[in-house]
Amino acid sequence: QVQLVESGGGVVQPGRSLRLSCAASGFTFSSYGMHWVRQAPGKGLEWVAVISYDGSSKYYADSVKGRFTISRDNSKNTLYLQMNSLRAEDTAVFYCAKEGGSGSYTGAWGQGTLVTVSS
Amino acid sequence: EIVMTQSPATLSVSPGERATLSCRASQSVSSNLAWYQQKPGQAPRLLIYGASTRATGIPARFSGSGSGTEFTLTISSLQSEDCAVYYCQQYNNWLSLTFGGGTKVEIK
Numbered sequence: 001q002v003q004l005v006e007s008g009g010g011v012v013q014p015g016r017s018l019r020l021s022c023a024a025s026g027f028t029f030s031s032y033g034m035h036w037v038r039q040a041p042g043k044g045l046e047w048v049a050v051i052s053y054d055g056s057s058k059y060y061a062d063s064v065k066g067r068f069t070i071s072r073d074n075s076k077n078t079l080y081l082q083m084n085s086l087r088a089e090d091t092a093v094f095y096c097a098k099e100g101g102s103g104s105y106t107g108a109w110g111q112g113t114l115v116t117v118s119s
Numbered sequence: 120e121i122v123m124t125q126s127p128a129t130l131s132v133s134p135g136e137r138a139t140l141s142c143r144a145s146q147s148v149s150s151n152l153a154w155y156q157q158k159p160g161q162a163p164r165l166l167i168y169g170a171s172t173r174a175t176g177i178p179a180r181f182s183g184s185g186s187g188t189e190f191t192l193t194i195s196s197l198q199s200e201d202c203a204v205y206y207c208q209q210y211n212n213w214l215s216l217t218f219g220g221g222t223k224v225e226i227k
Contacts, residue, residue: 033213035216037216044206044218044219044220044221045155045157045163045206045208045218045221046218047215047216047217047218050213050214050216059214059215061215062120095162095163100153100165100168102168102169103151103153103168103169103210103213104210104213104216105151105153105165105168105208105210105216106153106155106163106165106208106216107165107168107174108165109162109163109164109165110162111161111162112162
């Protein structure tokens with residue numbers, strides 16, 4: 001079955017960087033677009049970024065554009081999110097999610113990794 | 120950006136009764152609408168995609184309807200395990216997915 005396991009979260013000071021990873025298994029990773037979605041403590045879901053199946057297309061939410069970079073390594077079945085210039089408002093649980101089989105909805109989700117930006 | 124608005128914010132329903140959740144889009148999203156269930160401490164789970172297609176393993180008491188800008192998620196007979204927050208999501212503009220603010224369903 002589909003399994004997505006995020007890692008790389010932790011506590012980081014404002015202005016610093018962090019890289020999240022998402023290890024995928026149970027499906028043909030190189031055939032699906034992948035998303036990052038975040039959820040601030042006690043808040044709703046916010047889409048962050050998407051990358052096409054081959055990595056050729058990437059799109060970002062305005063709130064992270066220019067600071068975050070989504071990438072993937074299909075040889076390692078792994079999705080990444082490089083986060084630079086982190087702010088307190090970036091504090092959230094970050095989820096990676098696989099596109100559905102019949103559309104770009106987020107069909108399967110990992111368990112999430114918590115990023116806390118604090119001095 | 121397509122804005123998704125959910126109502127009500129909180130819904131209290133007696134066990135076995137019907138729960139009706141609404142989601143409105145600021146512009147047409149055709150049938151490119153999904154619903155998710157999220158329980159405390161857990162990741163969201165896909166319930167419905169294509170506005171009305173149940174995802175694998177989702178009980179038949181969950182149903183979705185609507186198209187364009189108005190959508191509904193119905194839980195036909197509320198069970199205790201259905202207490203959760205429910206989110207709608209449009210994916211008509213796949214370059215920028217957007218979620219509604221969520222509806223919390225609780226047992227009356």
